[in-house]
Amino acid sequence: MILSVILLAVIGAAALWLVLDPLRRAAPEDPDAPERDRLIAERDQLYAALTHLEDEARRPDLERRAALTLRALDALPPAARGGSPRRSRTLALAGVGVAALLTVAGALTFVPRWQLASLEPAEAGKVQAVLKLPSLKAAAQRSGANADYLAWGRAAFDSATYDQAVTAYGNALKLDPRQPEALRRLGILLLTRGEQTGQPLAAEDAQRAALLIRSAAQLAPNEPESQLLLGFALSRFGEDQAALSALERYRTLDPTGRDADDVITALRARLNQNDPALKLYAGSCASCHGTAGGGGLGPSLRASTLSRAALQGVIVNGQGAMPAYPDLKPGDLNLLLDLLEKWQREE
Template sequence: MSLGLMLLLGLMLAAALALVLLPYARPVLDPPAEQRAALEAQRDDLYTQLRQIPDTDAGDVVRLPLEARAARILRQLDELPATPPPPQAQGRSAALARAGWGVALALTLAGALTLFPAWQKLGIGAAEASQVTAAQQLPGLRSAAQSAKSAASYNAWGDAAFQQGSYGEALRAYTESLKLDPRQPQPLRRLGTLLLNRESMGGQPLGEQEAGQAFALIRTAASLAPDEPESQLLLGYALVKFGEEEQALAALERYRELDPQGRDADELISSIRSAQNSASPALEVYSASCASCHGPAGNGGLGPSLRESNLTRDAAAQIIVQGRASMPAFPDLKDADLNALLDLLQEWQPGSAGASASATAPSSAPSDTGNSMNNESAGSLSGNGLNVTGQNAGGQSASGQESASQASASQSSVQERP
């Protein structure tokens, strides 16, 4: 809960409390008090006279006009405003009101500090909840990092800023952390990704050398932590940005193996495969007939992995055409399609040239092919479900450029490492 919102809530409560309690703090005013006292005196006098009149015919003659006067006085008293409560009763009411508002104020403040932050996350997804948490923690983590000046504190600050989308702050925090320890996978890959997406965040375009340095950071992080899902995810996005779809696909598939629940790469993988299928008859046949059981990349699913098969070409052809066990037969497959599919399966076998693609640093700046994979999808910082493509990071581009220049020493010391 922000400080401004808490102050506004406090002012509203103070105003409501004043409206209720101020009337009790002022003196009790009774403008018709004198008139009421005079009428009550006349009434009491008439009642005294009426009680003294004997119950005779002569007394009845005297009683009638007195009773008429008494009736008029009672009517006048009824027309006057109600008498305010006595001071003692007012004091009890004021004390109860003050106590009630005190309890209400205490409960409201307690809820604002404890329950309200949790309510903010109800009804939103995990990514949005993570951003809310990061926004709440960011000011304290920033102050702690600037005070402690340790790699751990800078990383905590950078992680919170990255989660919230404050990419300029994240860039500064990760840069400072890498100055202290240049071989940290997460700061390396996130710093490289932020630099690589600097233009889409409102900064200046990257030069060829800067793009290579940014990619070197991401590649180094992937080599330092190859089994961390985010390493493979951000490496895949960086490779797509350079037009290396085959290598990107290998990294993104590896990301899905490491994090089966992760969905950040699904759209990009589908885009790459769609483009490949349209250019490769073998992949088009595979996607239509085989991918649903053996996986989109042949890594296995309901059926076994086709990348670890020891079948000969003739044996594979026989199984495809005639089927085996739970695998259906495809007797109507054209010879050209069958041969293309067999060629593809042979390429996937261990030791073949097409079995895997190593992620090497591109020698040129990111390509601009007009392909959707190289534009919005490749510009996503999807390690946390975040997308900064085409967004200006709220005035952070200048600070991002400054941090990029500050990171040059770290980049030069890192990019030559494996």
């Protein structure tokens, strides 16, 4: 931030020196003056439009036009030195205004981009979402369109401005109650409201939150966030096995996602301590078939249609890339077979 302020001060000082320089000199008639004045006026209009921009979709076009205008100005021959003091004063005052606009435009557009470059991607995304909030909110309130409410809600949620997210997503659901993103995000905000306010969550609010999140997962089961938030919600209600299944599916849908790592670790620890079959499975099978049997390097055991006898044969004798486990004790083998059959029935 300090570096940006210093840089702006240097730019402003240099601009002021350059535009006030005509006060000390006179200039003969400039044959390119009409075209120069036209380009300067166009440049000023573009800078003003960038400074007060409400629709971010227009920014690339305005910046492109501003760049073309500056390039055309640079292509003109330098204005001759000297001339009438009155004209010089006029040019100087105009230049001061341009310098001010340039400084403000830099502060509102270029400087934040320099600052964002030094942030982590997640932090940069959050800052960008905060900067977009006012224009997105205004657009949604002006149009009342579902897409605009979703865009506003998404930026508010991503920037942790949760009160605005609730308002935006709530309005979106009034227009269409079957929107997975709005359902699951409102659900998780309701479920975690106690952490934000320091007040305990009422039972009816917890049930309402669970319904919203489950509905979103049913509407969009293949969206990673649906399974992620479903897993978080289920873990809060003590449904550890179902939570682990949802989070494992999230990891399958988004292999680069790391948001659930800590919860998955905690769930595995709890389940393995309480269930000897899961503990045995975790030590011998989970590395290939996933901690909840949903598949990984190996196929999904939950989707398997093999009989108990066939499953036993694969475990004891191996098959394809699957290694054999001929030394399993009969009791351990039965525990594994019971677990695999239970998973088959759940699907």
